[in-house]
Amino acid sequence: MAQVRAKFPQLMVLGQSKIYFDALDAALKQSDYPKVFHEKTSDNEFEQEMEMAGLSALQEKPENTPSAYNEMIQGGTKRYIHLTYSLAIRTSKELMDDDKYGLVKKGPVLLARSAAFTQEMIAWYTFNSGFTSNVTTVDGQPLFYYEHPLLGGVPATNLAPGAANVIYAGGTWPNRPSTDIDFSVAGLQLATNHAARMVDNQGFPIRLRWKYVVTPPELRFLVREVLGSSGKPYTADNTINSLLPEDYKHM
């Protein structure tokens, strides 16, 4: 199929007062995904990553006794395979010549718009697929999971400060509650605690801080209420909004 004049008779004669055309706002569209994702270029067929755990904590050693030995742990592998996305457009020369509004010539602009949209969708698929086991991370579990296994196993969570406050099973660490929680003060506080208590594979705190609260647009009003209130949201007393110092950005 190609674009031919028979499909665009309205473009053959001057006189339209206005034409609403999708392509015209292409330059105005700002990408969201670079705020969250790092971008790299590659000339490889795939990228491959692996995980390594360091050593555990030092152990007290009585005088003149031998030092204990510990070992690093090789973890799993994650492979990312590059995909190609493409689209083309065909137009007859006659339509190109006879289009009185020059809109058909904007095909490349439309393709750029298509590319921008596609990039967004691909990037955010990482989040959209992160709650199921369709795509898993280096530990074999989804990106967001309440029991990410640690290479250090149970000894790691036994060692981790405050682990009992957040974990659901020994040897694992959550970045999601075992039962999902609607966006709320309590939910965001729990997520904040998950980050504050986040550990590495040997149970050492990594002092993680979330930067963005990423929500669908329907939640924007609720997010403003929770993050924008100077006082504690939904209460009549004078308690401060304790989430404000976290300085979360919403997108």
Place this chain on the structure above:
Amino acid sequence: MAGPNTTYHSPIIAIENRANTAPLTSALLEAATQTFKFGTPVNVNSSGFVAAWNGTSYTAAILGISESFGLNLASNGLGAPGLPFGQIAQPGAIQTYGFVFNEPLAYDIALGTPISDGRTLFIYANSDNIFEAIFDNSNGTVAANWTPTQAMINTSAGQLGLTVDTNGFWYVDANKTGGSAVLQVVGVNPNDGFIVNARVRFQFLAAAQQNV
């Protein structure tokens, strides 16, 4: 003993098409446990997944010629990108090995391991695409049996079948004619000419093409 002249047949390749453009190629979800070589006739099985042609069904039987080898998937389409805009899912390789401490669902991939995307890449066996394969005869006894002739070009005498050799590669089989034919010989590789085991050019007969 009657048989093909060689057991070393080159894989079938697409060499040109009548529109003089890139041959129409596609990738569809591959059936589980497929271990075919590239250059294998493939079709869509009753479950909707691409599998190697069985070589014995002749009507609407061949979807195309594989450009990739069988991935020996554990399940149909394993790892294929979720639609739309999905990623290729784990493991992303044809093989994993070893185990990971405390992470039973994790795995290792040797760096050079070929990728697996859960799909078979193939060139359509349509009437536009022209393929090339070794000419042979599964019941041949003399050189003439293994040699294409001018009389086969674009005539019913050149309507022949395909047979897989013991190494898993397919050749144009002069012993398969009539109801066993799936292709029409349309030429011979000019570097070979009409010699024993010449590379012949062919297109698939309309009746043999699987249209999905």
